[in-house]
Amino acid sequence: MLSIETFIIVSVIKTVIAIFVLLTAVAYSVWLERKVIGHIQNRWGPTRVGPFGLLQPLADGIKFLFKEDLTPPHVYKPLYIAAPMLAVALALTSIAVIPIGNSITIGGIQTPLQITDVNIGLLIILGVTSLGVYGVALAGWSSNSKYSLLGSLRASAQMVSYEVSLGLSLIGVLIMSGTLSLRGIVDAQGGTFLGFIPRWNIFQGQIVAFFIYLMSAYAETNRVPFDLPEAETELVAGYHTEYSAMKFAMFFMAEYVNMITVACLATLLFLGGWHGPIFGPSVLQAILPVFWFVLKVFVFLFIYIWVRGTLPRFRYDQLMAFGWKFLLPLAIANLVITALIVALKS
Amino acid sequence: MLHLALFLIFGAVCVAGAVNLLAQRHPINSALSLVVVMGSLAGEYLLLGAEFVAAVQVIVYAGAIMVLFVFVIMLLNAGEEERTRGSRIAVLFGIPGLLVGSVLIAWVLIAHSGTQPVPLGALPGPPREIAMLLFHDFLLPFEVTSVLVLIAIMGAVVLAARPEAVEHTKKEG
Numbered sequence: 001m002l003s004i005e006t007f008i009i010v011s012v013i014k015t016v017i018a019i020f021v022l023l024t025a026v027a028y029s030v031w032l033e034r035k036v037i038g039h040i041q042n043r044w045g046p047t048r049v050g051p052f053g054l055l056q057p058l059a060d061g062i063k064f065l066f067k068e069d070l071t072p073p074h075v076y077k078p079l080y081i082a083a084p085m086l087a088v089a090l091a092l093t094s095i096a097v098i099p100i101g102n103s104i105t106i107g108g109i110q111t112p113l114q115i116t117d118v119n120i121g122l123l124i125i126l127g128v129t130s131l132g133v134y135g136v137a138l139a140g141w142s143s144n145s146k147y148s149l150l151g152s153l154r155a156s157a158q159m160v161s162y163e164v165s166l167g168l169s170l171i172g173v174l175i176m177s178g179t180l181s182l183r184g185i186v187d188a189q190g191g192t193f194l195g196f197i198p199r200w201n202i203f204q205g206q207i208v209a210f211f212i213y214l215m216s217a218y219a220e221t222n223r224v225p226f227d228l229p230e231a232e233t234e235l236v237a238g239y240h241t242e243y244s245a246m247k248f249a250m251f252f253m254a255e256y257v258n259m260i261t262v263a264c265l266a267t268l269l270f271l272g273g274w275h276g277p278i279f280g281p282s283v284l285q286a287i288l289p290v291f292w293f294v295l296k297v298f299v300f301l302f303i304y305i306w307v308r309g310t311l312p313r314f315r316y317d318q319l320m321a322f323g324w325k326f327l328l329p330l331a332i333a334n335l336v337i338t339a340l341i342v343a344l345k346s
Numbered sequence: 347m348l349h350l351a352l353f354l355i356f357g358a359v360c361v362a363g364a365v366n367l368l369a370q371r372h373p374i375n376s377a378l379s380l381v382v383v384m385g386s387l388a389g390e391y392l393l394l395g396a397e398f399v400a401a402v403q404v405i406v407y408a409g410a411i412m413v414l415f416v417f418v419i420m421l422l423n424a425g426e427e428e429r430t431r432g433s434r435i436a437v438l439f440g441i442p443g444l445l446v447g448s449v450l451i452a453w454v455l456i457a458h459s460g461t462q463p464v465p466l467g468a469l470p471g472p473p474r475e476i477a478m479l480l481f482h483d484f485l486l487p488f489e490v491t492s493v494l495v496l497i498a499i500m501g502a503v504v505l506a507a508r509p510e511a512v513e514h515t516k517k518e519g
Contacts, residue, residue, distance in 0.1 A: 078375075079374070118397070119397060119472070120397050120398055120401050120473070123398070123401035123402070123405065124401060126401075126405055127401055127404040127405045127408075127409060129409075130404070130405050130408070130409025130410060130413075131404070131408060131409050133409070133413050134381070134413070134416070137413070137416055137417070137420065138374075138378075138416075141374070141420045149420070153417070153420070153421070156413070156417070160410070160413060180473060
């Protein structure tokens, strides 16, 4: 066991690295989205700033920093300033419990590749998601404008509705793993069937739950086809209409960090986390689990962007009817069937 | 030592949030102070070792019930409180009197309650044990509570139904 000073220093280092990596990932997922959607729409996407447009996020960051930070006079200032900070802070908190690999040993200190392994890791992520509604609701209300209020009410109602089916779709996985700790859930997915089919939860019968989770996640992060609260033709820009420059960039970052968190969670719960073929010398063996994890998260993000480029958006009443009248009964049915099968097997 | 410090910090945040709830003039600030109170209570539960209860407190209380409160305040567009002419005597004698009274009552209760301060993590509640209690020993109260919540939902739907919408569905058969 590490002494308390070592533990604190190691945790601080891991936190700094995690936040740095996460923010860079956010910047480059914006680049990825613009390139992929560009190619889907038969155009190039950003190509001018750096090779393949790779420095575009840097240019965007500089633009946001230098843009005029306007505070309209009619807003309710304390909440107007606090809402984007709240959104980003809550979005970044989830990374604290997400494991990306097994333990590594550096300089005699062994530490798991996770900032903290809590027994209730999954509940913490669900809790942070529930609190994320506040950022949206307060932003729209404090902006004191029709479009913002309507957009934020629609967005919060949508997020609250789809949280229910999100949570229910995860309970099937919980029943099969028997633990709420994220590392425990991934460990229960090690090994293979028949020597080559990996023992991931998606292949162990949770495929319906995976699709319910996918759709609920799209609705939670307000992405197409559920992005009516942000659609330009409907509500100007929804809850972030009155925001400019850095505060808008904070909402933008919060949305992409939420996307990445959801992708990480899907990887851990349904796609087997960091399990994958391990081979080679011991340095490679330490890095390969992280590589498999990142690859799976990347595939999930690519599907997110692909769906954005392909589907039209739902009308609001269609969206709510879909969430309550289709996804929720399906999630409950999945839960009941999984519970029955697990109970009959044991 | 660290346990006492953490307990006092979370307790102070809780009390500060509660006092702020009363002192704020705009209801949305009061609602957000109540969210802070819920969060600090979750911290206190964590200090007792009841991590599942702490997480559920955040998810249900701070993340769903308080969101409902905030929605209602936003939709009703409740404005700031108006201040009437207060009474100086009430403030001069009332607030110290209230403080002294509550300190006395708290002291008497603690001195005669017979409970001891507990160490860190003294009341663990892993989800497995809570589930066994909830779905085995207390199954009937659990089911009755869910019927109660269902009745409340149906009452809300009936109260909020617009008369012309009800007429429309009646005409359609």
